Amino acid sequence: MSRSQAWRRSLESFVLPFGAILAGLVLFGVFCALVGTNPFGVYASIWKSAFGSASTFQNTLIRAAPLMLSALCTALPARLGLVIIGNEGALVVGGVAAVSAGLAMGLAFPPFVVQIGMAIAGMVAGGIWIGAAGWLRHYRAVNETISSLLLNYVAIALLNHLVGGPMRDPSSLNKPSTYPLAEINMLTSIPGTRVHWGLVYGLVACVIAYFLMQRTTFGFAARTAGGNIRAAKIAGLPVGKLTVVICFLAGSCAGLAGMVEVAAVQGAANESLNVGYGYGGILVAFAARHNPLAAVFMSLLVGGILASGGILQRAHGLPDSTVLIFQGLVFLVVLFSDSLYGRFDFFKEKPVVVAPPSPPPSPGQEPVVLG
Numbered sequence: 240m241s242r243s244q245a246w247r248r249s250l251e252s253f254v255l256p257f258g259a260i261l262a263g264l265v266l267f268g269v270f271c272a273l274v275g276t277n278p279f280g281v282y283a284s285i286w287k288s289a290f291g292s293a294s295t296f297q298n299t300l301i302r303a304a305p306l307m308l309s310a311l312c313t314a315l316p317a318r319l320g321l322v323i324i325g326n327e328g329a330l331v332v333g334g335v336a337a338v339s340a341g342l343a344m345g346l347a348f349p350p351f352v353v354q355i356g357m358a359i360a361g362m363v364a365g366g367i368w369i370g371a372a373g374w375l376r377h378y379r380a381v382n383e384t385i386s387s388l389l390l391n392y393v394a395i396a397l398l399n400h401l402v403g404g405p406m407r408d409p410s411s412l413n414k415p416s417t418y419p420l421a422e423i424n425m426l427t428s429i430p431g432t433r434v435h436w437g438l439v440y441g442l443v444a445c446v447i448a449y450f451l452m453q454r455t456t457f458g459f460a461a462r463t464a465g466g467n468i469r470a471a472k473i474a475g476l477p478v479g480k481l482t483v484v485i486c487f488l489a490g491s492c493a494g495l496a497g498m499v500e501v502a503a504v505q506g507a508a509n510e511s512l513n514v515g516y517g518y519g520g521i522l523v524a525f526a527a528r529h530n531p532l533a534a535v536f537m538s539l540l541v542g543g544i545l546a547s548g549g550i551l552q553r554a555h556g557l558p559d560s561t562v563l564i565f566q567g568l569v570f571l572v573v574l575f576s577d578s579l580y581g582r583f584d585f586f587k588e589k590p591v592v593v594a595p596p597s598p599p600p601s602p603g604q605e606p607v608v609l610g
Contacts, residue, residue: 251586256526259576260540263569270564276555288550289543300434301504302516303535303542305330307441308496309520310527310534311448312369315489316383317529318452319482320465325372325387326493327517328394329365333494334501335398336364338508339406341420341501353424357498358440365494366487368394373486377479383486395513402509416509426503437499441538444492448531461485493517515563519545522570525577541566 268278289299312326340360344353368390375381401407406417426435452458464471464478471478496516505511519541526541527533548562 247586251580251583252528252530254586255576255579256528256573259572260526260569263565263572266568266572267565270568271557274557276557281551281555281557284550284554285544285547288547294433295546297433298546299539299543300438301542302545303538304435304437304441305496305499305516306519306523306538306542307445307534308492308499309517310523310538311444311492311520311531312365312489312517313521313524314527314529314531314534315448315452315485315492316369316373317524318458318461318465319485320468321373321376321482321486322384323369323372323387323486323489324384324521325369325390325490325517326520327513327515328387328391329368329490329493330497330500330517331391331394331398331512332368332497333361333365334497334505334512335401335406335417335508336494337361337498338417338420338501341424342418344424346421346423350423353421354426354502357424357502358495361494361498362491363494365497366489366491369490369493370483370487373482376486377482391517398508398512399510406508408507411507411509414509416507419507420502424502425506426499435499435503437496437503440495440499442535444495445531445535448488448492452531493520496520515545519566522566522573525570526573 264282268282271278271281288295290296309326309330312329313323316323337357337360341353341357344356348356369387372381372383372387372390375386376383402417403415407415408418426437428435429438452461460471460476461481463474464476464481468478497512500512500516501508523534523537523541527537544562544565548559551557551561552559
């Protein structure tokens, strides 16, 4: 691939998602106008509540942290050509496993060790959850999109059963929850901010994922299998192991997001784990074109949208769920934009026209010399 062609493809990968987001903004503005609200006032409120000040931007960062980790649950398997949407389920089981580990370790270990134990428990639980979908896909030909989607409902049902039964704290009356984690074992905030260390977890995970998939032989093997699975098998690549391992890594990222939520925000496992960060991560992954580094910036955008739900209700009388409509519209337009790749001549490599060589002179014919 020439440098010019690589530049055009990179520009296309930026322009189309950005244009899709703008189109989503326009459609959301039309929706606001239809319900009798000034769209420009709504946009101003969203900006103010998401990025308008240092305090509101910190709220956005708090919501962006689990979105980064959840996005990797979809972005990594996409390199294999898999469409995994079980982010919410992996996040939920990761949160439950993290709380279980934290309560089991209690005060018998230093807080740092407890936090590491909770992180490992959440990652292993989430990894097994999505790894099962990858195993079913390769070894039993079960569609990974359907199986991972159904696993979301299994995880939510499991959460409701545990927090309402075996793991319930008797003092949680109106909102069933597990016993709370010890305050000393909670994730603290980054010094000088209200943002917890889960943001650093998300940034580091995205950088590692990018390096793993773009700069290692493991990532090259995964991209090869995703491009042509038959050619990968002929070349001797272990496609089955690649599928299970990558799905496990993807699920472990979402499971870590669940650990971050319970250890830094909720303090216990309850229905607030099923708040939609998993589904938001799907939007982030597709809008970022499954690029882990681009997912960081898209997480900030989606996190800002989620942070603006309250102000839309107070200032404009819109339901708090209006942000989910905004999120859904952007998701639909981003999916549609995938069909536009390769259709614009501007982003295509311009063919170089080479003039055919002049025919040799016929035998006995002297060449004409222009003086």
